[in-house]
Amino acid sequence: MKTIWFFFQDQVLGMKWLHSLMGNLLSALGLDTSSHIGGSIHFFLYDVIKVTALLVILIFVISYIQSYFPPERSKKILGRFHGLGANLMAALLGTVTPFCSCSSIPLFMGFTSAGLPLGVTFSFLISSPMVDLGSLMLLTGIFGGKIAIVYVLLGLAVAVLGGTVIEKLHMENEVEEFIRMAPRVDLESPSLTFRDRVTYAKEQVLSTLKKVFPYILVGVAIGALIHNWIPQKWVESILGSRNPFGVVLAVLVGVPMYADIFGTVPVAEALLAKGAQLGTILSFMMAVTTLSLPSMVMLRKAIKPRLLGVFVAVCITGILLVGYLFNLLPILA
């Protein structure tokens, strides 16, 4: 059983075979993969192919599953839960509902007009970009199953706690009036056949690939640069165990950045190999995917500055806690 799992983790998700194959191929072409330039090319080609292949497969599978959970349906499911259970359910649904920051306003408005508590909506808003099935598989392939599961569990915890804190602050007045005034409408989602779902999944793969591919190229290029040119000592002294503010730095750099998890992982992978601490890397990834300037501008249309500020503060606090917690847990490192 264990052997099968490791095979799945290293060869299927991690594609170690591709690494050796690319290495041999480049050597056959007369390139020394242990040199700076050869190593960069090796890392770049391997990672671009790996991340792109994972993206195509993962987005297809995930979109197929997601086609069962359109936001209209999530809204109805959430209406049946109360208290902390509703926050937990919102965080879980956030992992399977198709969602990008561009659709956050219609979603926010729909949830609010359905009478869902503000905290539940925010649990969903936090979990949706930060944790999804894609990041679980991607992290398993690159960092191993244990780390991936802990990342997902901690992400869900941040979403549930963050939503609960926002609930307790009673900031309903900080939602823009036009949303509070919107009437409640329950729509029947269109029924889909197996073929509809497959078509939907294919379309999602194409549109995601088009949108995310530039980020993958940039992410992998930065990763290759770190992997082969930046001295280990630098990374260790800035993001390693000797710098107690590594997590803070990672979050400050990550928050304004707009990138997908697929573009972020190659950078994280290279930094980790160069001696950065795992907690620091995880908070970097969470900060990049959860918060970004474009998504904040978008959300500002739906909520007033104070609530937006609280949302950002709650996310940052949660992500910092995750980072430090991870760095303090030596078993996982």
Added chain:
Amino acid sequence: MEIKVIGTGCEKCGKLYENTLEAVKAAGVEANIQRVEDLLDIVRLGVMSSPALMIDGKLAIAGRIAKVDEIRKLLEG
């Protein structure tokens, strides 16, 4: 027949609108096609994933661009 093409004026919504026009022509049905782009109007309709297509008050397509053929079949019902 009342048809609504819903979405905040993004590129995808434009494409769905074009496909709908073509499908209506191909199906040869009598239809009043309306574009809904205002956020508040969209929420009033209860739509949360755009682009979306509503036929006679029923959500027919949500969150994707449907091809002409598919919309024609929906219209011919």
